Amino acid sequence: MSSSIEVRLNVDFPEFAVNVDLSLPGRGVTALYGHSGSGKTTCLRCIAGLEKASSGFIAINGEVWQDSANGIFVAPHKRSLGYVFQEASLFAHLTVRGNLEFGFKRIAAGERRVNLEQAAALLGIDHLLSRQPDKLSGGERQRVGIARALLTSPRLLLLDEPLAALDAQRKGEILPYLERLHDELDIPMLYVSHSQDEVARLADHLVLLSGGKALASGPIGETLARLDLPLAMGDDAGVVIEGSVSAYDDAYQLVTVRLPYSELTIRVAHAPLGMETPLRFKVQARDVSLSLRADDQSSILNRLPVTVTSEVPADNAAHVLVRLDAAGTPLLARITRYSRDQLQLHPGQQLWAQIKSVALLA
């Protein structure tokens, strides 16, 4: 278990408790998702050592940061981590360059795997280096905050709702940079968020927190499709699928994406993409309808043969939520209870899922 992140925490604050036992992948993006007060920020602060859990064990890819049973608590400044706060929290007395160099100067030269030029280019802040933080936009400040954290070449990058303080436009400005971090750097990230949208775009692994406890922890595609979690209840319910480009239709400007584990494909309108380009997309439960026959006399582009796995009542009496299996890829469909009865749905039944729309995420 050396390539993993082990986090066991017991926090007993007077009006707040967190008890989690997580074993997370040692690479990629893990989202800690939950509503405010669910304990996700507390978890992150404990991992950074900014908060001291009453008892706990924290090990990052084999390096122990806290082990209460053996009296080990590594001070925050001795932990090889990068922390991006909700507000960028740049040092007001330093220029952008001064902020970026702050952590960079404080690590041993041999440990520097990211240099200032690389980080500045990666986050698109090369032209801002001589500015004072108060002369930057909110989005620029946050990008400097992320670059500053990266420049300590951390073994773990912690991001505490880095987009929450920004408006929708600024969020859209930063998300591509976060995706680049994910794709180009081999630094595991823990990403705290209460936005399903950000989680769907960035996360490989999802931890669902509620009331200081972890309700679920697993790969994003699998976890979002679980019917026993409140995630499935919202209007936003849906699954995230990671496929790869298998063909491009120039005449109709459609890209064909092969689903993982199977030869099933779906087609999406998109500019040309190279073969085997990984693509992540979200299929919302409300955009999936069910049909007993393969209805090719329809404008709906994507039809997949699926098997009904299970169903649960949705958040209102008129709908049910059906979990489907498309040759190994889970899907969710939100249909009316009336339709369910008309189709006489039951587990094991084979039918066709019609996907009205697919949202490309990256």
Added chain:
Amino acid sequence: MPLGSADLAAIWLTLKLASLTTVILLIVGTPIALWLAHTRSWLKGPVGAVVALPLVLPPTVIGFYLLLFLGPNGAIGQFTQSIGLGTLTFSFSGLVIGSVLYSMPFVVQPLQNAFVAIGPRPLEVAATLRANPWDTFFAVVLPLARPGLITGAILGFAHTVGEFGVVLMIGGNIPEKTRVVSTQIYNHVESMEYVQAHWLAGSMLVFSFLVLLALYSSGKTKSAWS
């Protein structure tokens, strides 16, 4: 020459006293202000109140107790005698001790306000960027508290220049040793030397006005004081 040599000696002694007091207060006052800004201890109230006492007490009260403590029968006086320093009353060292206590709130409070205004976040950021606590203090806290440091230094200096009661109680009025500008003005008035008194008093007035003008005209330092 409107200012006599005794006047010049008094001015020189005043500047020396105020400078030394300010330097000591910045060194001693910074940890106190830092502690007051961050502690959750029950001692915060009592310590804050003690530091602020000179704001409300008549200077003669402070001078009186210092005289007792530093005098030959006082606790500190006995100690300084036992290590061969003699007593500190009616000496320049005694004046410095008195001034440090008397001007303490004028340095500690702007510093404390500045440290409170910085908040915990920059300290946390510094820790996540590998800075140990000392490093954080010099690289982050002090630079961010600069307006408070400047305000504290100016107020501490100016207030020491303006003190009279404490000086008179523990320093006496010894030329070139403990006779500062404020006591020298008092001497002139006692001796009916109104012209000389005017020159010194007027200089003090202009000096104090200029200091406060500089303070209140600078937006940065004002915010740290209020």
